[in-house]
Amino acid sequence: MEMVGFLLFSQICKVCAEVLFWRVGESQSVELSCPITAQSPDLHLYHCSGHSQSTLLSLRQGTPPTVSPRHRGRLWLDGGLHSARVNATLLHLEPSDTGLYVWEMTENNSSKRLIYEQKIFLLVESAEAMCPCSSLYPTVLYTISAAAGLFLLIVFSLALAKCAKSNHQGPLPPAPIYVEMSRKEQTMSQNIPEKPSHLEEARFPVYANPSYGQAQEHHYASPRLLKMQG
Numbered sequence: 243m244e245m246v247g248f249l250l251f252s253q254i255c256k257v258c259a260e261v262l263f264w265r266v267g268e269s270q271s272v273e274l275s276c277p278i279t280a281q282s283p284d285l286h287l288y289h290c291s292g293h294s295q296s297t298l299l300s301l302r303q304g305t306p307p308t309v310s311p312r313h314r315g316r317l318w319l320d321g322g323l324h325s326a327r328v329n330a331t332l333l334h335l336e337p338s339d340t341g342l343y344v345w346e347m348t349e350n351n352s353s354k355r356l357i358y359e360q361k362i363f364l365l366v367e368s369a370e371a372m373c374p375c376s377s378l379y380p381t382v383l384y385t386i387s388a389a390a391g392l393f394l395l396i397v398f399s400l401a402l403a404k405c406a407k408s409n410h411q412g413p414l415p416p417a418p419i420y421v422e423m424s425r426k427e428q429t430m431s432q433n434i435p436e437k438p439s440h441l442e443e444a445r446f447p448v449y450a451n452p453s454y455g456q457a458q459e460h461h462y463a464s465p466r467l468l469k470m471q472g
Contacts, residue, residue, distance in 0.1 A: 261342075265365045266335060275329045276345035276358050282323060284348055287330055291341030298343075299330055335366045 266272060274287065287299040300308040301323055309317050313332065320329040332339065345358035 260359050261361045261363055263363050263365070265367065268335060268337060268366060268368045270335050271331055271333045272335065272362075272364060273329055273331045274343055274345070274362060275327055276347075277327050278321075278323060278325060279347075282347045282349070285323060285328060286346045288344045288346060289339075289341050290344065291338075298332075301328065335364075337366050337368060340364060340366045 264272060276285065276287075278285070283303050285299075285301040286297055289296050289298050296310060296312075297308075298310045298313050298317060299319065302308075303323055307319055307322075309319075316333045318331040318333060320331070321327055341364060343362045343364060345360075347356050347358070348354065349356065
C-alpha cells in the first residue's frame, strides 16, 4: 500500500514538473517555443480547453505553415523545421485562449508521435480580474464622499451653533430716551421716603414728637407787652 502511494505521488510530481502555469492579462502576448531535431518532418501546436482540442499551428516539410483561422493575424512564427527552435508568439490574448498548450512532433519515416515534455497551461484574465480592487473603487469612492459630506455638515452645524451663542450673549442695544427717563424717575421716587399723614401723627403720643409740644406751647403763650417810648 505504501509503494502504491509512493508511485502515485511520484507521478503527480512528474506531471506538475512538466506543466508550467502562466497567468497573463488580457491583450498581452506569450511566446511558446519548442526545440527541433533532425528527425522531425512535421510539428504541431495544440490548444486544449475543457473538452475540446484545436490545432493552432502545423509545420510540414515542403508546405507553408498552417495557422488556425481563429488565431490568424494573432500568431507570429519565428523559425521552422530546419532551425534549432521554433518560436510561436500569440498576440492580443483573449480569455478564450485559456487552456493547455502542447507541442507534438513525429519522427522521420515513422508514425511515432513525440510530445514535447514542457507543457504550458495558460490562464488569460481580464483587467478587472487581474486587479480585484478595481471593482471596489466605486464603493470606496462613494464611502469617502459620504464621509466627507457628513464631516462638512457637522462642522457647518457647529459653526452655526457657535455664532448663534455668541450673538445671544452680546451687549443689549441701547434703550430709547423716553424709556431711560421713565426708569430714572421710577428709581428716584423709590428712594424718597413718604411723609406721614395727619392720622399717623395723631396716633403717636406727644412725647414721641417733640415738635408737636413746642407748637402747642407757642400757641398758648401770652402775648408780649410792647414798651412804648415817649
